[in-house]
Amino acid sequence: MSITIRNALLHSVVQIADDHLILGHRLSEWCGHAPMLEEDLSMPNMALDLIGTARTLYSYAAELEGKNRTEDDFAYLRTDREYQNCLLVERPNTDFAHTMLKQLYFSAFMKPFWDAMHHSSDATLQALSHKAVKEIAYHIRHSGEWVVRLGDGTDESSARMSAAVSALHPYTDELFETDAQRLHCIEQGVLPELGEIKLQWSQTIDTVFTQAKLHRPNIGFPQTGGRQGLHTEDFGMLLAQLQYLPRSYPGATW
Amino acid sequence: MSEEANMPLWEVFIRPRVGLHHKHVGSLHAADSTMALQAARDVYTRREEGDSIWVVASKDIYASDPSQAAENFDPASDKVYRHPSFYDIPDEVGHM
Amino acid sequence: MYSQGLIGADSNIVEDQAFLDAFQQRIDAEEKIEPNDPMPQAYRNTLIRMIGQHAHSEIVGMLPEGNWITRAPSLRRKVALLAKVQDEGGHGLYLYSAAETLGVSREQMTEELLSGKAKYSSIFNYPTPSWADIGTIGWLVDGAAIMNQVPLCRCSYGPYARAMIRVCKEESFHQRQGYELVKTLCEGTAEQKAMAQDSLNRWWWPSLMMFGPSDTDSQHSDQSMKWKIKRFTNDALRQKFVDATIPQAELIGLHVPDKDLKWNENKNDGKGGYDFGEIDWDEFWRVVKGHGLMNKDRIKARKKAWDDGAWVREAAQAFAKKNVAA
Numbered sequence: 041m042s043i044t045i046r047n048a049l050l051h052s053v054v055q056i057a058d059d060h061l062i063l064g065h066r067l068s069e070w071c072g073h074a075p076m077l078e079e080d081l082s083m084p085n086m087a088l089d090l091i092g093t094a095r096t097l098y099s100y101a102a103e104l105e106g107k108n109r110t111e112d113d114f115a116y117l118r119t120d121r122e123y124q125n126c127l128l129v130e131r132p133n134t135d136f137a138h139t140m141l142k143q144l145y146f147s148a149f150m151k152p153f154w155d156a157m158h159h160s161s162d163a164t165l166q167a168l169s170h171k172a173v174k175e176i177a178y179h180i181r182h183s184g185e186w187v188v189r190l191g192d193g194t195d196e197s198s199a200r201m202s203a204a205v206s207a208l209h210p211y212t213d214e215l216f217e218t219d220a221q222r223l224h225c226i227e228q229g230v231l232p233e234l235g236e237i238k239l240q241w242s243q244t245i246d247t248v249f250t251q252a253k254l255h256r257p258n259i260g261f262p263q264t265g266g267r268q269g270l271h272t273e274d275f276g277m278l279l280a281q282l283q284y285l286p287r288s289y290p291g292a293t294w
Numbered sequence: 295m296s297e298e299a300n301m302p303l304w305e306v307f308i309r310p311r312v313g314l315h316h317k318h319v320g321s322l323h324a325a326d327s328t329m330a331l332q333a334a335r336d337v338y339t340r341r342e343e344g345d346s347i348w349v350v351a352s353k354d355i356y357a358s359d360p361s362q363a364a365e366n367f368d369p370a371s372d373k374v375y376r377h378p379s380f381y382d383i384p385d386e387v388g389h390m
Numbered sequence: 391m392y393s394q395g396l397i398g399a400d401s402n403i404v405e406d407q408a409f410l411d412a413f414q415q416r417i418d419a420e421e422k423i424e425p426n427d428p429m430p431q432a433y434r435n436t437l438i439r440m441i442g443q444h445a446h447s448e449i450v451g452m453l454p455e456g457n458w459i460t461r462a463p464s465l466r467r468k469v470a471l472l473a474k475v476q477d478e479g480g481h482g483l484y485l486y487s488a489a490e491t492l493g494v495s496r497e498q499m500t501e502e503l504l505s506g507k508a509k510y511s512s513i514f515n516y517p518t519p520s521w522a523d524i525g526t527i528g529w530l531v532d533g534a535a536i537m538n539q540v541p542l543c544r545c546s547y548g549p550y551a552r553a554m555i556r557v558c559k560e561e562s563f564h565q566r567q568g569y570e571l572v573k574t575l576c577e578g579t580a581e582q583k584a585m586a587q588d589s590l591n592r593w594w595w596p597s598l599m600m601f602g603p604s605d606t607d608s609q610h611s612d613q614s615m616k617w618k619i620k621r622f623t624n625d626a627l628r629q630k631f632v633d634a635t636i637p638q639a640e641l642i643g644l645h646v647p648d649k650d651l652k653w654n655e656n657k658n659d660g661k662g663g664y665d666f667g668e669i670d671w672d673e674f675w676r677v678v679k680g681h682g683l684m685n686k687d688r689i690k691a692r693k694k695a696w697d698d699g700a701w702v703r704e705a706a707q708a709f710a711k712k713n714v715a716a
Binding site: 061065068069071072073074075076077078079080081084085087088091092094095098111112115116135136188189190192193194196197200278281282284285286289291292293294 | 449452453456459460461462463464465466467468469472473475476479480482483486496521571574575577578579581582691694695698699700701702703704705706708709712
Binding site for chain 3: 300301302303319320321322323324325326329337340341357359360361
């Protein structure tokens with residue numbers, strides 16, 4: 041692997057890992073506080089899938105980097121400016137409508153992404169894609185069924201779901217953002233083209249929204265910045281919690 | 295609280311693997327069968343317990359009355375001629 | 391008509407002596423009692439109270455550990471803790487299901503928990519101020535729970551026994567992850583070891599209290615034993631726990647905070663066991679009666695989750711109704 045592609049891949053792998061860790065972290069905040077007991081099991085299941093994928097990706101990033109760093113160094117010892125997750129995944133849970141919609145938006149993107157990664161020229165990512173795609177397919181089903189029920193449930197749930205769409209839809213553009221390094225990976229056949237993925241994402245969202253009687257808004261002013269390490273204020277609080285122990289006791293083993 | 299206000303109860307059956315029967319494992323609450331199946335997956339198959347799930351609304355299950363257990367099941371106990379060991383066959387025949 | 395299959399339908403049993411004797415005979419013959427079987431109302435009530443308390447304990451028990459999910463210090467610890475707290479939710483669910491076979495709904499039980507009418511294990515009214523508490527809970531609290539729960543797998547009531555078999559199978563990793571966590575702290579920096587010792591100091595006595603009042607003061611023990619709902623007395627299980635735990639503490643260099651603790655070779659029919667100090671029963675009853683540090687916060691958190699989730703549950707049911715009608 042050339043140094044250029046290795047660096048470009050490292051950069052991209054960390055971005056994808058960050059998406060998974062942060063979304064998993066947000067989901068894990070629900071554990072013990074879900075709207076019904078059954079959901080106290082469903083949300084951690086999804087969170088465990090996501091954090092599991094993040095761990096695999098961080099370990100791969102550490103290997104690509106070759107500086108003896110570990111998955112935990114990536115998760116616990118980077119600053120907010122070094123975290124490059126998209127803003128969507130870091131948005132606060134707010135309520136169950138926001139949480140399920142966020143999950144749907146992200147999963148609807150990752151499903152075609154992992155599908156396409158079955159053909160990646162990178163063996164590690166290709167292997168991961170076969171495991172991850174099954175997990176994410178279930179996440180679409182679970183979050184999708186909830187979006188439909190909340191969108192077409194009661195007046196209150198429908199209003200909450202619409203509010204969630206207004207609040208979160210502007211963050212979805214960033215899923216399809218690329219930078220020079222990602223483009224390099226795409227050119228090399230390591231990462232997939234995003235055009236087809238965007239089409240499939242749109243189809244999934246439209247299908248669910250039609251059933252949910254939800255209106256898909258046009259994005260006048262997309263919100264982006266996460267990929268450059270520019271995050272919303274809530275993210276600082278998230279990292280403060282996430283990193284509290286390793287930051288307070290430098291060098292300790294847990 | 296009226297019955298209406300309660301989330302319906304479902305009985306969950308899991309098949310450990312193909313070739314075996316589905317077996318009752320417990321119950322859960324869900325508003326409809328789709329969500330009941332998903333909840334069953336999340337609650338009862340976290341440790342690879344199975345490869346197929348059935349859910350049945352608990353209210354749709356009818357059970358035999360335990361007070362009729364004797365009349366239901368005891369009459370079968372003296373019908374020994376339904377079992378192969380009831381019949382005498384010469385040893386020379388071998389396995390039959 | 392005899393409908394509703396798996397839920398204990400109430401019948402008009404006359405609980406005369408002949409009925410009670412016949413029931414006791416079934417129990418003595420180690421027959422399992424199943425939901426539709428005739429049973430004394432007191433047996434039913436005891437089980438509803440006991441399984442309900444057990445279920446509530448699992449659910450409230452998610453909170454003190456859940457307190458650290460977002461702050462777990464490594465990704466490995468994070469997934470382990472998340473999976474563990476998720477399991478507690480599952481155990482609550484299995485147990486509510488078992489109680490529901492006796493004719494009480496989850497909603498009813500939840501209302502009793504939130505109104506303060508139903509009890510849950512007092513241990514969860516203690517706070518988890520440090521990460522070490524996550525290890526200590528797994529090691530001691532789950533350890534004590536296992537002592538209590540293993541005999542319940544043979545409980546005379548079928549659905550409870552079956553739920554407990556599942557619970558015990560799943561719990562087996564909980565205590566191990568806790569002990570491993572504490573051990574790691576003990577092998578770490580001085581600060582980490584101090585964190586572990588401080589945690590043990592705070593949790594040791596409350597863990598012993600988990601077995602409930604002494605046999606001489608336990609109002610429910612005798613009848614529950616006779617009905618084979620419980621198989622061992624509170625004090626017998628407590629002794630078993632102490633004997634099992636002391637060597638585990640010594641192995642990782644932790645000091646158990648009990649000055650009266652000493653080996654007594656005459657205990658346990660000459661097999662030996664530990665003498666230990668007197669439990670502070672005033673503290674026990676204070677916390678049971680609602681005056682522990684976290685009692686109010688725990689119920690508040692459960693009530694908030696329940697109330698905040700109401701619109702979600704209503705929406706799911708409204709959607710189901712529309713789609714059945716359609």
